[in-house]
Amino acid sequence: MSKLQITPINATNRANAATLVAKSYGADAVQIIKTMADLRSHADYDAKLDVLVQTEDNETIGYANMMPVRAGSPQAVLLAPLALDVDKNQELLQQVIPTLANYAKEQHLDYLLMHARPEDYAEFGFKPVESAVQGLNLPDDVKILAFATHDQTPDFEEKISYPEQLL
Numbered sequence: 001m002s003k004l005q006i007t008p009i010n011a012t013n014r015a016n017a018a019t020l021v022a023k024s025y026g027a028d029a030v031q032i033i034k035t036m037a038d039l040r041s042h043a044d045y046d047a048k049l050d051v052l053v054q055t056e057d058n059e060t061i062g063y064a065n066m067m068p069v070r071a072g073s074p075q076a077v078l079l080a081p082l083a084l085d086v087d088k089n090q091e092l093l094q095q096v097i098p099t100l101a102n103y104a105k106e107q108h109l110d111y112l113l114m115h116a117r118p119e120d121y122a123e124f125g126f127k128p129v130e131s132a133v134q135g136l137n138l139p140d141d142v143k144i145l146a147f148a149t150h151d152q153t154p155d156f157e158e159k160i161s162y163p164e165q166l167l
Contacts, residue, residue, distance in 0.1 A: 004061070004092075004099040009050040016052055017063040017083070024083035032081050036065060042163050044068045049077060049107065053096050061085045062096040066104060069113065070161035076111040076146070077104065078162065097124040097147075105149035112147040113160070121145055133160050 009017055021036075022029040039045055046068060053062030062084045066077035079100070084093050101124075104112050114121065115138055118128050126145035133144065144160070 003056055004095050005054050005056065006099065006103045007052045007054055007058075008048050009052065009063075013052060013060075016060045017050075020060065020063045020083040020085055021081055023085065025081065036081070039065065039067060039163060042067075044163060051100075051103070053099055055092070061088045061092060062100075064100055066100070066109070066112070067163065069163075071111070071113075075109045076113055076160070077109055079112055079114040082114065097121070101125075101147055101149055109149055111149065114145050114147075115142050116145055117141050118143055118145060121147075129160075133162055136162065
């Protein structure tokens with residue numbers, strides 16, 4: 001099984017991220033790419049959390065921006081967007097979330113958050129969070145999910161606050 005590596009986005013490889021977003025999100029890709037460009041100028045943007053997931057041969061199979069969000073005392077980031085090259089081997093793609101989780105832990109982050117249907121990410125340890133985000137409207141079957149990088153139970157004492165570009 002191939003080991004995956006994390007490579008921060010830079011001017012040279014940014015097109016790889018845009019290509020994956022376009023492939024993953026279709027008609028919504030243009031807006032997502034524009035939002036990502038806006039977020040890169042946000043005060044909380046951290047370039048080392050805007051990453052490609054690559055094989056040992058430097059083949060890009062995933063892209064994730066881990067945008068810091070305000071969630072009280074825990075250090076939390078929102079995976080937005082998460083884009084995968086679905087044409088790749090499914091066994092390899094199953095390693096993307098654990099690879100991102102390990103990287104987040106190395107960066108001293110407590111939680112990865114995402115917007116998704118709980119049944120799609122339960123196998124990776126994501127659990128629904130009851131905290132609300134003011135101004136965020138999600139479809140009924142989509143929830144805010146949290147993955148704890150340490151063995152804690154997701155618990156957010158305060159409402160989660162997102163950068164306005166994500167609302």
